[in-house]
Amino acid sequence: MNTAMSIKKYNIWTIGCQMNEADSRHLGSQLESLGYAMTEEVTEADLVVLNTCVVRQSAEDRAIGRLGYVSSLKKKRPDLKVGLMGCMVGMREAPRLKKEFPFVDVFMPPSDPAPLLSYLQGEDNEDAEAKVEEIRRKNEQNAIQDEEYILPALRRNDTIQANVPIVLGCSHACTFCVIPYRRGPERSRRPGEIIQEIRKLAEQGVREIMLLGQIVDRYGTDFEGDYGLAELLTDVSEVEGILRIRYLTGHPNYMTDRIIEVTRDLPKVMPHFELPVQAGNNKVLEDMRRGYTREEFRMLIERVRRICPDSTINTDIIVGFPGETAEEFQDTYDLLAELELDKVHLAKYSERPKTIAARKMPDDVSEEEKERRRLLIDGLVDEILTRKNQRWMDQDVEVLVESRHKGKWRGRTPHNRLVFFESDQDLAGALVDVKIHYTSPYSMQGDLVKVNVPALPKAPNLSTIPMFHRSLKENLSQS
């Protein structure tokens, strides 16, 4: 009882993109190095952090709802510490939020846990700013402690896939998008730091890495010399224990032949592309300031399919952008019908504060019309994927098994298709062949054929990382 009480517990609530998931993981590892332990029960926590998203109003509303709940917890337990992180805080919203949510103790910009770390180390006096700057500088100089960038103890050996940011921020300023205002200017993390993080994740059982950036194919454009995403993919491929690598999100203008070729040629890099088009009409694309035309996007898809024929391509679409007429929307529909991409992340336009669109373009497409357009694209994609996914019928596909879901194992194919199958064996982290016997637009089902790489070892004692590292190696060498 006494020992349980002496260990402080933290709970992190995360919504939004993969970048937020990675930021929460980084924060968790730094909290654990301060002696905190993770809990999934918010009511048990001494420290609660909300990592927020504001890309659309609906995400912001959820964060505000959660803040209301945390406020009620704090009323009952005034010693509860509350941190607010992510795009709601951005680079400069903290003073405004402090007035609106006075029960929040600390505000953290995206990817920047320094204010909370400083606060927890008791530096909440006039030196606080200096302390925050010192922690930031240390992080930047890569003078990170050994415990950093690792998984929370509760998650070790149980996390198959991890997101690793490689490009922070964004400088593109698409007119609809709030991200550049909240995540700051674009900057690439140095390769050494990225590889170090991935090595540590591999030591703790991670087998698939997702490299992240708002415009991931711009990685390294701020370095001297020509080290870019293709070179980084080559270096990440060398990391022992990592079986699969993906990257997200590409911008159509920066997807070079070299990146496509490396994706085709490196066995660990999965043949899957995320290339958001957002709209298929040239006037809308120009109003969005995307920097390409419908014709150029079509040529890009042809180029990807020519260089890397056995690949899948996902995209993002926004319907109901300001001024989008029914005819202009039809161009988007027609382009998607023609290109037959493999998945569409679909969103209704949501006006975001301070963006160019919010300042200059009235949100004039009605909610009913946005919903009508959303349903039309949804139906089209459903029909395309019903047909396209049938190509996997009766095929053996290789699946990296992630977790159990409603009594079945769940994992993904190299082409990022979701697969479910039954087996009594423990297969978390295994690479297996599955024969597909059922396909649908968004997932497939099959039967286990064989295990190619065995499951992760169960780690009886997670407190000693080097020991775990050895057991993973042994397990891999037995395969």
Ligand code: SAH
């Ligand atoms: N960097 C990516 C976009 C990341 S944001 C790119 O270059 O396209 C993730 C997705 O959220 C976007 O692709 C877009 O479809 C959606 N999104 C961003 N701002 C939005 C807004 N104001 N309204 C609706 N959807 C939005």
